[in-house]
Amino acid sequence: MAIAKILWVDDEIESLQSQKIFLENKGYEVQTFTNGFEAIDYVKENMVDVVLLDETMPGITGLETLAKIKEINQQVPVVLITKNETENLMDEAIGSQITDYLIKPVNPNQVLLSLKKIIDNKRLVAEKTTTAYQQQFRNLFMALNSNPDYNEWMDIYKKLVYWELEMEKSDSPEMREVFQTQKQEANTEFFKFISRHYANWMSSKTSDAPVMSHNLFQFKVLPHVEKGVPTFFILIDNLRFDQWKAIQPLFADTFRILEEDSFYSILPTATQYARNAIFAGLTPLEIEKQFPAQWKNDEDEGGKNLFEEEFFKGQLKRLKRTDIKYSYTKVVNHADGQQLVSNMHNLLDNDLNIIIYNFVDMLSHARTEMEVLKELAADEVSYRSITRSWFEHSPLNQALKKIADKKINLVLTTDHGSVRVKTPCKVIGDKLTTTNLRYKHGRNLNYEPKEVLAFREPKQAGLPVPTINSSYIFAKEDCFLCYPNNYNYYAGYYRNTFQHGGISLEEMIVPVIKMTSK
Structure with a gap:
């Protein structure tokens, strides 16, 4: 490891020789000067890791020296050492971007601790x-x-x-x-x-099952809705647990986090299945039975999530909660987001406000289409970082800040997560086979049984049967399903992209977070 270089500037440096030797014995290289002018010249010519700077020196003060050093090297950490404990000096020093502040007389361990914090912290x-x-x-x-x-x-x-x-x-x-x-x-x-x-x-035979998409409202949301305190139910599409952890500090600034819980997304872990199940309070198979005109299968024309509000109305009726006064808002673009910000105060009259925010889903879909996003979200670390940056500057964050001083409850959740896929797996199907990379359904599917979970009877998985003899397969771990034609091209194109629809911890175990105003 390289030796760290310390510059110590003090007009009484002679009296600090024992401290200099102490630091050198600890492995630091220490260069000393008795005035600011020499220190400034030294920083112009030499690399320095930390500057220890006396505040009161003849000729040029510590703060003036600090300003000049920062002009030369903005990044260098400076520790100001002073006898003066007045508040305005501290304010001025902190405003001038000092890294630490020590009051004289300093003992060697104080200085060592400060250096360790700065140099060795990482x-x-x-x-x-x-x-x-x-x-x-x-x-x-x-x-x-x-x-x-x-x-x-x-x-x-x-x-x-x-x-x-x-x-x-x-x-x-x-x-x-x-x-x-x-x-x-x-x-x-x-x-x-x-x-x-x-x-x-998915069969009604067992009571020993986790909370899943289709009973999320029943068990995790509606019991907390109370008259007189509006509850905001915010569903950010396609938000993994680690992405929640990336934005958690931004929520914690404004709200008190009461419970950090999770639930299981149903299969396929895809918006049209998981999100419709959340709002209907039913499995996709039951939705198709009860709402035959509204349920759409993969290959049907038209939007697949257009009837969530209608499904939700049906759920409230079944659970005998029609007394709940609610609003339903869906944000799919920036203009919708701005509209939400302006409308936020009007929502405070409701018992429950549902807000669906489609950002993360757009990001993960766009990521496979746009080279620039492939660069931006090349791995989990950057995926989390983009999520945080988006949320910090999003209309959703602005909207929540507008009501943070009101007495409200907040439930933040998602419909499913996504996984970074790395392993292509071959599937052969007829022309009606669906195009999703993490699940497929169709007739005459040919696949490697070890690579997927297959349901020849979709009803066993709580899923509708789109066509006679249709079966579903779900990709495992980090597999993505590719057809043999143009196989190498698609395998290369989609490898390392974030996909959803299949079976992984990241797609299935997703956050449901309860918060309240501070």
């Missing part, structure tokens, strides 16, 4: 992260191999998301690779788990 955090994950690795490994139930799977996935975010602090590519392998193993086991249990969950 390294120390990275080392601690790596060590902590090494300790956790075994616990996660044991949890994966102890036949987890659906609650334990939600817990495992949250821990994996936690470590994925922590790994951003680690500078060890080896540890990141170990983590990615562990996440892949988790998805392999999760696919087996879903293959074993999904049909039971």
